Amino acid sequence: MKVEDCFEIGYISKTRGLKGEVQVAFTFSEPEKLKISAVFIEISNKLVPYFVSNYKIPMPMIGYFNFEDIDHIDKASIITKRKIFLPNKLKPKRKKGEFFFTDLIGFTADDLHKGDLGEILDVQEYPQQFIATLKYQEKEVMIPLNEAFIAEIDMDKKAVHFDLPDGLLDL
Structure with a gap:
């Protein structure tokens, strides 16, 4: 199985018991x-x-798993801090028009004041909001995905237009 044939569902954060x-x-x-x-667990x-x-x-967003053939903490510790995947065919079907912020990965981003910002490389969910990561002027920049900063999302052109406050890109 290849990573392209799967989608990430999470990662093993720690052992339990x-x-x-x-x-x-x-x-x-x-x-x-x-x-x-x-x-599928990503190893090497x-x-x-x-x-x-x-x-x-x-x-919400936390699960406890037992795997066959892993019956001791020593065996479980080998797979901690690793990403977990499922085959694409097991991905739940969406309702028509349903949208997730993770759909923005690969979209181009621009700011009304600064112009082109680059491609959205990743979207992560944090407790209070989603954060988009992109490379802007040779450095990694994180932009909160909230209504105050998003001017428009153009699904056809795969573009996100931001109206960012001064100094956000300098952090």
Whole structure:
């Protein structure tokens, strides 16, 4: 399985207990809609399959997983801090017109005052908001994705037009 054939659902943040359970921090916006029986974990730039014996999602964006053949904390610690993927065919279907901020990855960005900002490389969800990451003038810049800063999103041209406050790009 190749990364291009999959979508990221999160990463294993830490071990939990002594019997091999791990905590997963979801990056996929609606983890409760996922059907998970096996996952792919990125190890040495390769996707390795792991079969899920059970899992639960007790809090928003946090899950606890047990994998077959991982029955001790020592075995579980090997897979911590690694990304987890599912095959694209298991991605939940969206309703027509449904939009997520992560859809903006690959869009071009510009500011009404500064002009071209570059391509949106990544979008991360933080507790209070989504943040877009892009490379502007040879440095990585993070821009909050909120109504106050977004002037327009042009889905046809794959472009985001920002109206950023002075000094935000200098941070």
